[in-house]
Amino acid sequence: MIPQTPPLELPHKAYMLPQAVPMWPPAWWTWLALAIVILIVIGIVLLLIKRRHKRTYRREALASLKHADDNLLDKELITLCHELIRRCLVSENRMSLAALPVESLIEKLDEKLPAKQQFHLLSDDFINGPYRGNVELTAKQRENILSITRYWIRKHHV
DSSP states (O other): OOOOOOOOOOSOTTOOOOOOOOSOSOOHHHHHHHHHHHHHHHHHHHHHHHHHHHTHHHHHHHHHHHHTTTTSOHHHHHHHHHHHHHHHHHHTTOHHHHTSOHHHHHHHHHHTSOGGGOGGGSOHHHHHGGGSSOOOOOHHHHHHHHHHHHHHHHHOOO
16 A cells, blocks of 8 residues: 555645636637637538539439440440530530530540540540441440540549
8 A cells, every 4th residue: 555645734824816717608709710610611511512513413424324334235335425425514514515526526525634534545436436337346445435434524624
């Protein structure tokens, strides 16, 4: 056992000390600072909700691409990719760009894409596939078409 030390006797017991300062209510400016923080948080949440709502078309386009991986023929897949690209442009209020012929549209879209993710790297079947009678793609070509289209849908800023 540890021996207990006797309590320390302090001199001048007659002095009266003030009571401790309470933590509540806080200073007057605390309410102002708290209101500003709450308004900033509400503003950020509202902006995030608005952004999510504005980008709903992207999620829907990616979902339709996900469901179309193996279920569609090659020509139907190419047509779906073209349609989704144009629908995304229309959703962004870029009707003039969406109305361009395929070759011109691909050139315009490739201007803003990185070199490894450009549509012109795909075979000519991607550009002219919907207008041909029979289109046959390899598994690698299908995957490239889907990956570049997915990339463009996620990252486009027109």
